[in-house]
Structure formats: structure tokens, C-alpha cells
Amino acid sequence: MRNTRLLNALNMQEVDSTPVWVMRQAGRYLPEYRKIRSEVKDFMTLCKTPDLACEVTVQPLKRFDLDAAILFSDILTIPEAMGLDLAFVSGEGPVFASTVRSQRDVEQLGCPDPNDELGYVMDAIQHVKHELNNSVPLIGFSGSPWTLATYMVEGRGSKQFAEIRKMLYSSPEILHNLLEKLAQSVTHYLKAQIDVGVDVVMLFDSWGGVLTPQTYQAFSLQYMTQIISSIKAYSDVPIILFTKGGGLWLNEIVGAGSQGVGIDWTIPMKQAKKIIGDRACIQGNLDPAVLYGSVTQIEMEVQRILQEFGSGNGHIFNLGHGIYPDVDPDNVSAMISAIRKFSCKK
């Protein structure tokens, strides 16, 4: 690997500049992405066509000085491979044709074979690895069991997640059965991604933050801890765990054992560093909306985060959530230049 900044940071080793990548860096804010997207029928077709998924994965690397690629895909590949019909409805996001709410619904779900139903993901990874030719590491990923379950139980994105939280308190054993099945599927899926060459894996727990401290532990973190243990026993590929809205539970999150921990923008980097210490590499923290600001503001915010992190190893620069689709790509360049300018050797 020619660029080892990301892997060094995850191994708590010295780097010549803080590594940076951007959540959803392959996406709608790039005109070259929108061009490819306009030529396919729907979003999932793009995910399922390995040469196109590969092309959009490497687009941001051609434009920006990034330290990692992340596979262009979606967290809902697993529920779809389990047999739920998925559609992306304009203005509404993902919608499943049916929901999972009873024990019978859970029993009817299979654990997808990552090399069969999800074989298109493995094909795309192999294309990307070939294309990248060891220039930068490739990040593979999965949604967390809890986050996948929210879409499967609600049937779509949600603000309050009333249905799954109702299930959590009224039929906890059914939800645990679903989460157990998802944890197994996610483990197989990430192992298969590792088998075909991803250099890092990331668990996106986008909706863990809607839980209480106790139910987060029992219904989300417990299953992610299982997955992390399995992956660590299987390979040396490092794992990053990101629970959006998990700032109050960072101490417990670090305890799950991942090499990297993602944080959103609601927690000061200084406080995250104080809690996590040298136990894991910290990734994230920039408010994605900062990229709507001026170059001066972007530089100030980049500098603030770097200073709050301070000296020491184990820092990956990133946004606290996916980049917004109407951001000017030039502001991503400005952010990366600021990181190169202000991050000292550490």
C-alpha cells in the first residue's frame, strides 16, 4: 500500500499528515457522479453493476487528495438480500414493500450468502481493488444490526422509530431474534469483504442514538461487540464503529473493541479524546454543514478540530455524517488543503 496514513492512524502509529476521507465521498455532490447516476434506472442498479460501482467509488480519488476509498454501496443490501423488496422513492428515501414485525416474519428471513445474493458487492470490491492498484486503502462497510432492523421493522426511514421501539418494549424476544440473525449476516458479509480484499471495515450504527443507555447496550452495542470479536478473530483488518448520536456512551462504545471509533459533531473533540484516550483511533467530528461556509470558516473549523485532538497518534479526519448533496466540491478541496496545512507530523 503506497498511502498508509489511514492504516497507521488505526494502528495508533505516527503519520506525516492526519489522514482524511469523507463519508459519502462518492455521491450526489459530484457532477461526475450525477452523470453516471442519470444513466441508470435506479440507485440499486448502480450498486449492483460492479463496473459502475467501481467507477463512482474512484471518482472522488481522481478529484481530491484523499487517504482512502470507500466502496460505493448501501447499508440496505443485507435486508434486500434477505428477501425484502427495496425501492428508493424520490423525496422519501428507501421503502420496503413489506415489514418485519412478528416472529413469523423473522423466521422467514434467510441469512444471505455473501458470495451468492451479495456476490455483486464482492465483484465490485474486486474491481475497485484492481483499479486502485494499492494506491490507497479501500474501506468496506455494513449497517449495524440495530440500524438495519429499524428499516426492516419501520419499512422506511423514520423520525421517531415508534414501531421498532414499541417492539423493543412489547416483544423484546422477537427483536432479539431479528438482531441475532442480522448480526450473523453482517459478520458473514464483512468477512467476505475482507476475503476479497478490503483493507478496513466500518460498522454504521446510524440510528443507535435513538435508544436509552440501557437499550443501546442490549439492542445495538451487544450485537456490534459480537461482530467486532468475530472479525478480530478472523483477520487483522481494522474496524471502525460509528454510532451517530452516541457521544454520551463513548466509554461503552470503546469497550466494544474496535480499532477506530466514529464521532458526530455534537461532542467536542477534546471531550471525545479525553474519554477515549489511546484506546482507539478517533474519526469524524466536522459538522457537514461547515462545508456550506466560506473557505475561511472551513479552515477555522479544521484547525479547531486538529487542535482539540492535540498531539498523539490515532486521528482520522472526517465529517460527523455523510456529505450533503448540495455541497460545492471546491469546499471539499478547501477542507483537505486545510488538513494538510494545519496537521503536524504525529
Next chain:
Amino acid sequence: MRNTRLLNALNMQEVDSTPVWVMRQAGRYLPEYRKIRSEVKDFMTLCKTPDLACEVTVQPLKRFDLDAAILFSDILTIPEAMGLDLAFVSGEGPVFASTVRSQRDVEQLGCPDPNDELGYVMDAIQHVKHELNNSVPLIGFSGSPWTLATYMVEGRGSKQFAEIRKMLYSSPEILHNLLEKLAQSVTHYLKAQIDVGVDVVMLFDSWGGVLTPQTYQAFSLQYMTQIISSIKAYSDVPIILFTKGGGLWLNEIVGAGSQGVGIDWTIPMKQAKKIIGDRACIQGNLDPAVLYGSVTQIEMEVQRILQEFGSGNGHIFNLGHGIYPDVDPDNVSAMISAIRKFSCKK
């Protein structure tokens, strides 16, 4: 006042049982509310008809052993009184016919006269005070400037609040002008509510939690601090400040000077108590979804929160957010019985 538990708790004085009320206790989960609601054209008509607003305000007091009433109204009364056309669209929530995005848009907004455009709220308060006849205290309220601004800039509810966060970073001075105008309007509105007899006021900062620590301070907390100072200089009526998703910033929130601080369910009560100490009364913390559970589960969660709060004064039992519309009212009774059973004299 015959029932002084709420006021005593807010004054950090001893009570014979932890006082309890429920956010949105007058609302859709009650069949008697749904009956009244079905007889009027729309939601705002209910808010604007003082005898009906009074009737639904006192409905939960007739059914449950509650320690306070809260005026049936909406946080969007102020933007509507400023001249924005408000409609409640089924399945989507509040929608404004126009948005506030430019300096010109802000300049065209007036500060509403609470006794003129908002006179219907003052009429409703007088009706309720007469009806309650000093049995329990009446809570008045307002949305926070930041929270009101989110609806005015976005034009509707939002998940990501991209428009207002874009304004925050790209045109901060316009947003400050809007927030300044809202802070003045909220101050006048709450003072007028106090003039006609409310016993407590509450500031709902429902969307402060989407900000960063720095922008929360500058664009939400700063304005709430101004409002709290004005109210405290004006009267002895205690104020409760609630920022949903503000658990990481409780130390700063207490610094705003309100007598009560609301918390949601993402922070352990024990941790909130440790941060807040005796500086303010703590309200909230029960996950509203617990009311979907069994009576045994409800009792366990009530007991857990009471135990985590521990001994000492200054505790108001409440949910961490509004009650969900499909909750069984009997589970509210179960929650209140558990509070009476497990809260010791303190």
C-alpha cells in the same frame, strides 16, 4: 395553590411525592381529546378557541393524578402571529406557505403583540386558570428562538435541517437577526402568559440538539439565556429549559439560569444529576416508548429513574419527549401509580 409539589420541586424544596406531568398530556392518545379534535376543522382552530383549548387542557387532569396542567397550544403560534401562513398537513405535520431565508424576509416579520395577535392564548390561559381553580399549577410555554427558526427557515419539519444550517454558516448575520427578533417575541409572549396567571413557563428547544457545541451556544443557548434573564427580572415564576439532544451540554445549559432543566432519555439520570447537582431541578428522562411496555416494565423503569436520581430535592418526573399518540392511557395511570409507590418523601 392546593398541589404545590411541582413548585416546591422547582424551588428545590421537599415534597411528599415526586411531582409528575407528561409532555403532550393533552393530546391524541386520549379518546376524549380525539372526540373534541374530530369536531373542529383543524388543529389551529382548537388552539384558537379558548373554551375548547381549556377543555382539552383539563382532560388529562380529570383522568390522572397529575401534579400540573400544561396549556394546550402549539410552539408555532409565534411564527404564525408574525405573518407566516401555517397549515397542518396530514402525515407531514406543520407546513408554512412561505419560508424566511433572506434579510428582507426577516425585516418583513413583525414582533407579534401577545395581547393582540396572540390574545387567544391569553384568553385560553384565563379560562384554564378559572377552571383549575388553584388545584394544580398551570405551565405556559414557548418554542425556543432556534427551534422556531428551524420551522421558519425550512418551511416545515426536517430531518437534517440543511437549509437553516446552511444559513448558519453562509449568512450567520441574517440568522442572528431572525433569532434576535424571535427572542424578543418569545420574551413578550412568556411575560404576557405570566401576566394572565401561568405558574411556570417552559422553553422547548426541540431542535437545539442538531447543532455543534459552539453553534448551540451561539445560535440557541445565548438567546434562551437572554429570555431567562428577562423573565427572572420580571417575575418569580420559575422557568424550565429543555433542549432535546442536549445531554452533552448540560453543564452549559444549567448556566443559562433556569430553575428547571429538562433531559431526554439518552443520558442516564445518574449522570445528569452528577452534572447538575443542586443547581437546578431536573425534569424528564423516561423513554416515551416505555409506555408501550407491560405494567411490570413501566414500574421497573420508573423505579430505576427514581433510584438514579436518589435522595435530595429538585426532581420532576416526566417523559423525555411528548407522549406518543398510540399509547394506551392505562399505561399512563400505571406510570403515575409507580411514581406514587416508589418515590419516597424528599
